[in-house]
Structure formats: C-alpha cells, structure tokens
Amino acid sequence: MKNRIAKSLVKMLALVLGIACAQAAPAQTFKRAKVQGGALLVQVASGGASVWALSGKGKPYIFQNKQFVLANNISLAQIAVGGGNAFQPDTVWGLNSSGSIYNAHLSASTWVFSNVPGLLDFIAVGAGYADKCHPYEVWGLNPAAQIFRYNFCGKAFEQAPGTLSTLAVGGGDMWGINGNGEIYRFNFGTGGFDQLPGALTQVTVGPNGLWGLYSDQIYEFYDNIQDFAQLPGSLAHIAAGGNGVWGLDSSGGIYRLEPSTSSFVQIPGVLTSISVGSGGGVWGINGAKHAYVFSTP
Secondary structure, three states: OHHHHHHHHHHHHHHHHHHHHHHHOOOOEEEEOEEHHHOOEEEEEEOOOOEEEEEOOOOEEEEEOOEEEEOOOOOOOEEEEEOOOOOOOOEEEEEOOOOEEEEEEEEOOEEEEEEEEEEOOEEEEEEOOOOOOOOEEEEEEOOOOEEEEEEOOOOEEEEEEEEOOEEEEEOOEEEEEOOOOEEEEEEOOOOEEEEEEEEOOEEEEEOOEEEEEEOOEEEEEEOOOOEEEEEEEEOOEEEEEOOEEEEEOOOOEEEEEEOOOOEEEEEEEEOOEEEEOOOOOEEEEOOOOOEEEEEOO
C-alpha cells in the first residue's frame, strides 16, 4: 500500500510539472502536407522509414521531396507500412477491394506491386526480430477471421491458430482481439496465442508497450504485472509507434500521451484518422481529406 501511495504522489507531481512544461513549450501543431496533383487522401500510413497514403481512388502515394507523389496506378483499399530502420527499408503491403494481396518493391525508380497468393480483408506490418524468415512481421486476417503470418523464406502466408477480429503489430510483437473483446498476445516460443486478462475494443502496439481502448476508456499494459491499468481521459481512436502514443476523441480532437504523467495532452487541430510511425512521424487526415504532419518548430 505504501508503494502505491508513493507512486501516486510521484505521478501527481509529474502531472503538475508536465502541465507547466506544456504551457511553456513552443507551439506544436499539425501542418498540411502537399499532394501531387491535389489528390484527396483517405488513408495515411507512417512507417519506420517512409510514409504512404491512398487517394480516394485507391491510388498509392509515397511522401518524398516534401510532397506525396503517385507511386503506382494500382487501386487499393488498404495500405500497410512498417519495419524500416537505418539498416533496412520499410516493407509495403496493400489489399485491393477484393482482398487480393500485394507487396511493393522498388525496381530502379519504379514502384512495383506484386500479387501474393491469398485473400485478406485486413493487414498489419511491423518490425521483425524473431528469426531470419521474419525480418518483418506481416500479419493479416481473412473474411472468416482466420489469422495469417507471412513467411519470407517460403514466400507465403501461413495460418496461425485461432480467430481474431482485429490485430496490431509493433516492436516485434503481435496482439489481437477476438469477437468477444478478449485479448491475445502471440507467443513466439509456442507459435500460439496466450490470452490476457480483461477486454478491449481497440489495441495498438508501440516499440515500448501496448495500449488499448474499451469503448472510450484508455488502458496501458504493464509487463511486470501482466495486466492492464486504466489511464485518465477518453478517446475514440488510439495509435502507437516509435513516434509516441496518440489518440483522437469523438470530435476529432488530437491527443498525445505524456509518458512522465501517464496522461494525454491535447494538441491543436482536428483529424478523422491518425497514423503513428517509428521514425516516419505522426500523420493524419482531416475531414476535407487533406494530409497533415505533426511539426514542432
């Protein structure tokens, strides 16, 4: 009990100091990013070494030379990017409206999207540390909620046990939620999923932890106790990466987690979606389908 009281006092002091620092800090805001041809965007995906987006027509764009430029004329319904660092580029994957899977690679100066066998309706990617056949973690769900993991040695998706309604990849880790809100973490030793206590409606994984929502309540997972603890505030969406933990409220207000206080601080602006990279930065799209990137002067 004494330890809990001491920790509470430390957090209260940190919260006061955090508020004071936030008031004195220079302006931090989201600035609009240019898009070649003025295309409107419906999704942005920030990775470890690159940022991609999809236009309203499903065309993939990559951010380079201070603007989003068309990468390929293929039409996609979803794009997922991640796993890049100083030693390897991001891996780039996409799904079209029929669930066909594509992996992008750069050939000379042209981005080529190659079809990969299988059908998925959700895909997520991140850094891979498990073994040489998984330099990236690429996971997906098919329409029957079955789980698949891509094997770079066999160049194919391999089915994993169980079913999930959504999943999140990050920091070499993989978490998911099933249709009942039950929480699962992939066990690389057994090749199966371990159930964790509690229930969530959203889950997101960063390089240093896991966060989730149950309705609009915010939770953080603590490895030392193998359980979740509620954080103050409420969010409608949450996203994590090496560039921090961010969220949107039900009105599109933007929030960033201040680790020292375990509280979310509001950032000016309104977005309809947000993507947090692990080096690629923090990006979002507003109601007018314009892309914005977080900037600290």
